[in-house]
Amino acid sequence: MSETARLHTFPRSLPDEGTQGIADARLLPDEEFREAWSSIALPTDMRERMLRAAVASIRLRQAVPFDAVPLHGITLLTGAPGVGKTTVARGLADKIARTLGSPTPWLFLEVDPHALASASLGRSQRSVETLFGTVIEEMAMAGPLVVLVDEVETLLTDRAALSMDANPVDVHRAVDAALVGLDRLARRHTEVFVLATSNFPDAIDPALASRADNVIRVPLPDHTARRWILEHTVTAIARAFPGAHALTAAEALDAAAERGEGLDGRRLRKAVAAACAYRPETKGDPNGVTVQDLLGALDHARETA
Ligand SMILES: Nc1ncnc2c1ncn2[C@@H]1O[C@H](COP(=O)(O)OP(=O)(O)O)[C@@H](O)[C@H]1O
Numbered sequence: 001m002s003e004t005a006r007l008h009t010f011p012r013s014l015p016d017e018g019t020q021g022i023a024d025a026r027l028l029p030d031e032e033f034r035e036a037w038s039s040i041a042l043p044t045d046m047r048e049r050m051l052r053a054a055v056a057s058i059r060l061r062q063a064v065p066f067d068a069v070p071l072h073g074i075t076l077l078t079g080a081p082g083v084g085k086t087t088v089a090r091g092l093a094d095k096i097a098r099t100l101g102s103p104t105p106w107l108f109l110e111v112d113p114h115a116l117a118s119a120s121l122g123r124s125q126r127s128v129e130t131l132f133g134t135v136i137e138e139m140a141m142a143g144p145l146v147v148l149v150d151e152v153e154t155l156l157t158d159r160a161a162l163s164m165d166a167n168p169v170d171v172h173r174a175v176d177a178a179l180v181g182l183d184r185l186a187r188r189h190t191e192v193f194v195l196a197t198s199n200f201p202d203a204i205d206p207a208l209a210s211r212a213d214n215v216i217r218v219p220l221p222d223h224t225a226r227r228w229i230l231e232h233t234v235t236a237i238a239r240a241f242p243g244a245h246a247l248t249a250a251e252a253l254d255a256a257a258e259r260g261e262g263l264d265g266r267r268l269r270k271a272v273a274a275a276c277a278y279r280p281e282t283k284g285d286p287n288g289v290t291v292q293d294l295l296g297a298l299d300h301a302r303e304t305a
């Protein structure tokens, strides 16, 4: 370890429990997040590309002036609900910390935009300013930081799409405050990396979209990914309930992956759980689940999707 690194080795504090707008805070690396990263089936190379882009962006921002390379350190993950955006974002945060390391531990903060947006009328602008300008700013001064703004559309609603009577002026001010806050963080702190997710990319303020260095569209799982997700789920169930073992057979998984076409990862996993309760005869005992139950549950999931 270098002299500087040793000098800078000190513990890191988390924000106070219950800080408004913070849903989760933890030091990185984190074992739970490491598992999250490998629990999501994505198209070949997508994970690696995502990580390379994040790491390169942080390195560039640390060494090259913003005026030369205007990187904001913001990556936006878009896609349908249930495709794994939040999970993969948490996993990416962990990977960034493991890859880059630091004498001061990396910190992870997850912003809860719902808590900010639902602050009573006239107060959400203030909540956003406090969050970005005080809470996150203080955390950024103490060392490297990954901020996850999950379901960012809640906060950064497209101002143009808002009708003034349905949405208070406060929403506009909150959006402005969030953008100013993100800009300031990026310019002042090159070791802040922002990951934002959105289920409705069309609803996002173009000002955010243009600040994002990288926009990644997370697709619905294809046949290979569906098979992998189903296998991952049934294997875990069969480990606890040996009667469910038949579901792990190759032909069963092939057929199930076929039947699950169009379903997102969350629905696929839930369909396996639903299969365990599909027929009244099993009385909800997962040991009694059959391949037919799984196929039936997947059909049902598709019909109700
Ligand atoms: N591609 C995928 N591979 C494996 N599991 C997935 C996938 N997509 C979603 N899931 C599962 O579905 C659940 C919801 O994922 P989440 O990350 O919350 O999705 P999103 O944020 O896109 O709505 C998680 O339990 C996750 O493991």
Ligand SMILES: [Mg+2]
Binding pocket: 085, 086, 087, 150, 151, 197
């Ligand atoms: Mg999510």
